[in-house]
Amino acid sequence: MKPFEYHKPQNKKNAIELAGKTTMYISGGTNLVDLMKKHIHEPDKLVDLTEAISSEITVEKNGARIGAMLSNTALAENENIKTDYPLLSKAILKGASPQIRNMASTGGNLLQRTRCPYFYDTTMPCNKRNPGSGCSAIKGFSRMSAVIGYSNHCVAVHPSDMCVALVALDAKVEILNTTGETEIIDFINFHRLPGDTPQKDNNLPEGAIITAIEIPRNSFNSNFEYLKIRDRESYAFALISVAAALVLSGNTIKDARLASGGVAHKPWRWSKAESFLKNKEATEENFRQAAEIAVADITPLKDNKFKAPMLTGAIQQALLNCLSNN
Amino acid sequence: MKINHSYSRRFFIKSSSAFAALAFIPLTVRSFFNEVKEKYFVKKQKIPLSVSINKKEYQLEVDTRTTLLDLLRENIGLTGTKKGCDHGQCGACTVHIDGDRNLSCLTLAVMLPGREITTIEGLADGDKLHPMQEAFIENDGFQCGYCTPGQIMSAVACVKEGHTGSVEEIKEYMSGNLCRCAAYNGITKSIQQIAT
Ligand SMILES: Cc1cc2nc3c(=O)[nH]c(=O)nc-3n(C[C@H](O)[C@H](O)[C@H](O)COP(=O)(O)OP(=O)(O)OC[C@H]3O[C@@H](n4cnc5c(N)ncnc54)[C@H](O)[C@@H]3O)c2cc1C
Ligand code: SF4
Ligand code: FES
Ligand code: FES
Numbered sequence: 001m002k003p004f005e006y007h008k009p010q011n012k013k014n015a016i017e018l019a020g021k022t023t024m025y026i027s028g029g030t031n032l033v034d035l036m037k038k039h040i041h042e043p044d045k046l047v048d049l050t051e052a053i054s055s056e057i058t059v060e061k062n063g064a065r066i067g068a069m070l071s072n073t074a075l076a077e078n079e080n081i082k083t084d085y086p087l088l089s090k091a092i093l094k095g096a097s098p099q100i101r102n103m104a105s106t107g108g109n110l111l112q113r114t115r116c117p118y119f120y121d122t123t124m125p126c127n128k129r130n131p132g133s134g135c136s137a138i139k140g141f142s143r144m145s146a147v148i149g150y151s152n153h154c155v156a157v158h159p160s161d162m163c164v165a166l167v168a169l170d171a172k173v174e175i176l177n178t179t180g181e182t183e184i185i186d187f188i189n190f191h192r193l194p195g196d197t198p199q200k201d202n203n204l205p206e207g208a209i210i211t212a213i214e215i216p217r218n219s220f221n222s223n224f225e226y227l228k229i230r231d232r233e234s235y236a237f238a239l240i241s242v243a244a245a246l247v248l249s250g251n252t253i254k255d256a257r258l259a260s261g262g263v264a265h266k267p268w269r270w271s272k273a274e275s276f277l278k279n280k281e282a283t284e285e286n287f288r289q290a291a292e293i294a295v296a297d298i299t300p301l302k303d304n305k306f307k308a309p310m311l312t313g314a315i316q317q318a319l320l321n322c323l324s325n326n
Numbered sequence: 327m328k329i330n331h332s333y334s335r336r337f338f339i340k341s342s343s344a345f346a347a348l349a350f351i352p353l354t355v356r357s358f359f360n361e362v363k364e365k366y367f368v369k370k371q372k373i374p375l376s377v378s379i380n381k382k383e384y385q386l387e388v389d390t391r392t393t394l395l396d397l398l399r400e401n402i403g404l405t406g407t408k409k410g411c412d413h414g415q416c417g418a419c420t421v422h423i424d425g426d427r428n429l430s431c432l433t434l435a436v437m438l439p440g441r442e443i444t445t446i447e448g449l450a451d452g453d454k455l456h457p458m459q460e461a462f463i464e465n466d467g468f469q470c471g472y473c474t475p476g477q478i479m480s481a482v483a484c485v486k487e488g489h490t491g492s493v494e495e496i497k498e499y500m501s502g503n504l505c506r507c508a509a510y511n512g513i514t515k516s517i518q519q520i521a522t
Binding site: 001004006029034046048050073096097099103233234235 | 369370371373389390391393412413414417420426427428429431432433434436437480483484487489497498499501502503
């Protein structure tokens with residue numbers, strides 16, 4: 001690790017005052033400490049946010065508000081979240097391990113970096129780590145890579161499970177920028193596609209901090225599923241994951257949400273499939289067609305062609321589980 | 327072609343006089359170099375730290391880069407906590423912070439003032455082992471023993487959290503602790519025994 005100065009501001013205003021080109025924030029440290037050990041991030045100044053931002057959670061009539069410092073465990077185990085936003089609980093509990101979830105913060109989870117193996121291997125070219133050096137995954141081993149929204153500069157996927165549920169639930173990200181203003185960013189616009197600047201994972205302005213996540217009130221708490229497929233059954237990142245949620249009136253679908261992890265540089269919403277499902281009957285045949293609509297848009301790479309049938313099956317199964325799980 | 331690797335006497339005399347000359351670089355040049363170094367390289371930062379480990383207070387001075395795992399093993403000499411991967415992937419370094427299980431390899435020591443840390447050394451009550459330690463012995467919860475301190479710390483937390491409803495639940499909530507010897511059945515049995 002490169003030497004660094006350590007700061008622990010007591011409020012968010014003091015935190016942003018410390019922002020600068022070589023400053024980085026730290027919350028749970030589960031991603032950043034690892035990246036610093038590997039010299040992938042080398043801040044000169046490390047700003048500990050644990051006392052500067054809130055870890056409070058409130059669930060009220062119009063929605064939920066989650067302080068960015070709340071741990072992944074505390075969020076997933078919160079009784080109100082379990083009853084009103086159970087999809088979020090389920091997605092979080094499918095990620096990492098109990099120890100890591102205890103440490104990881106809500107804000108840090110959004111900003112965790114990709115798990116593309118070449119990003120972590122500093123002996124290999126990688127445009128995300130070292131812009132302009134090339135992408136090793138495109139010509140190399142692309143089994144874990146994206147199937148949609150990638151560019152010829154980067155084919156990495158965003159690794160979070162929690163974010164897949166948040167994008168499905170139309171969440172919003174509250175941030176504090178370096179001029180001291182609070183901004184709200186729709187979750188779906190928070191993360192970005194790689195284009196020709198894959199070094200940028202998201203649209204958070206430089207030096208800004210995430211202060212809270214908001215989720216509007218919805219009725220997706222009875223028919224939902226988070227299905228995650230991975231190389232081992234626990235403590236592994238997703239090959240494919242699907243967040244599905246339905247609002248039913250009798251057997252008619254009044255509203256649908258469908259999102260995936262393990263497919264793109266950002267948590268991905270399958271909006272065409274969602275519109276198709278609206279006002280249709282909740283039948284196996286309609287679920288099959290919705291899955292086909294989603295999968296029609298993907299273009300797998302050399303080593304991840306298996307993701308097409310896997311995704312088709314996962315979407316169908318997740319939708320079916322919405323009817324029986326709860 | 328024969329390559330001669332030995333250095334000639336002439337080369338030796340020349341180069342040693344060059345090194346000797348370095349000693350005479352004027353002080354001004356040296357201080358200029360130090361100034362440049364200070365400007366472009368961040369110095370190691372050592373800061374005072376008071377932490378509470380196994381109910382004992384420690385006053386230390388640590389490099390900001392020190393992880394809790396290295397603090398325990400290198401600075402304090404509590405070597406019960408093990409370093410498996412040093413990257414959050416194995417659970418061997420699991421300790422309790424304010425009663426919750428955490429990975430000490432991904433925790434910076436400087437972030438810890440005011441928190442209570444418990445390691446495997448703090449689990450027993452004097453000579454009396456913690457019931458989970460007894461259970462691991464009874465149920466063959468280990469073979470080589472390297473992952474065991476982390477497994478036991480995680481197991482104690484798993485019971486406290488109440489994630490022991492079924493074998494499947496125990497396995498899911500113990501998945502953050504890998505065992506190269508695959509003593510998993512004994513570990514699960516130990517936890518079941520304590521939970522009931
Ligand atoms: C072995 C392992 C397995 C894992 N498996 C999974 C998995 O299956 N699914 C999954 O979803 N995740 C998984 N994770 C990732 C884990 O969820 C993330 O590392 C964690 O959520 C990051 O949160 P943190 O608070 O520790 O972030 P940190 O490491 O503290 O920070 C991460 C980044 O966010 C920045 N940052 C943190 N907080 C803020 C803030 N409030 N405002 C602005 N910037 C901020 C930091 O500067 C840094 O760049 C795994 C991690 C490990 C180590
Ligand atoms: S896919 Fe992206 S992160 Fe992976 S090697 Fe290519 S540029 Fe780097
Ligand atoms: S040493 Fe910390 S998880 Fe492996
Ligand atoms: S007992 Fe050998 S690694 Fe677990």
